Amino acid sequence: MPLSKLEIDNLLRLVSLTEDSEITCEQCLALLAEFAQQKLNGKSIDEGLKTVEQHLEVCSECREEYEALQRTLYQIDDDD
Numbered sequence: 001m002p003l004s005k006l007e008i009d010n011l012l013r014l015v016s017l018t019e020d021s022e023i024t025c026e027q028c029l030a031l032l033a034e035f036a037q038q039k040l041n042g043k044s045i046d047e048g049l050k051t052v053e054q055h056l057e058v059c060s061e062c063r064e065e066y067e068a069l070q071r072t073l074y075q076i077d078d079d080d
């Protein structure tokens, strides 16, 4: 008998729980602007944003998003 959607959801939740302090792409993207800004300013990264850094190391989609954002921020910075 194939797994029901609910069973699959539960399995996925268990898998995600084992990966300590990992965030989803959605959470990553929500924090990305703040993260990029702190990086740009050379500030130390907030504890809460370290998960973003970790996520960017493993997720190429979000990394592309981050790089695009970084380029935009640097361009704004150059205008001064």
Ligand SMILES: [Zn+2]
Binding pocket: 024, 025, 026, 028, 055, 059, 060, 061, 062, 063
């Ligand atoms: Zn991602």
